[in-house]
Amino acid sequence: MTIDSGDRLVWTSGQVGSGPDGVVPSGWEEQTRQVFRNLESALDSAGAAWADVVKLTFYVVDTDELPTVRAVRDEFVNVAAPPTSTLIRVAGLVRPEFLIEVEAVAAI
Known part of the structure; x- marks a missing residue:
């Protein structure tokens, strides 16, 4: 996707794996x-x-779990034209039970 000067950018904050009920799988x-x-x-x-x-x-x-992360990602994004991505390995996230955090940028 090419970002046009008329596009509005949407930046999400990093999302972690806790659900609305606060439970972390x-x-x-x-x-x-x-x-x-x-x-x-x-x-x-x-x-x-x-x-x-x-x-x-x-x-x-x-x-080590990148194949799992990619497989789940592919359930949501267009695999024929996926968004660009960056992966950063970190020593830890805000809570020790969190394994992954993801931010997104959208152009609408």
Whole structure:
């Protein structure tokens, strides 16, 4: 996607794997899926959708689970034209049970 000068950019804050009830799933797949659901909710509240996402930034505590993260990501983004992305391995996130945090930028 090319960003046009008429596009409005939407930046989400980093989303972690806790659900609306505050429960944090223990596994990579479950946490990653919750992260993407949280992102979807944030995008929706700004009038954006996954098709509008142009950039994702991933913060992970372990890179061994990248195949799992990619598989879940692919459930949400257009795999034929995925958004650009950056992955950063971190020593930890705000709480020790969090495994992944993701930020999104959308152009609408």
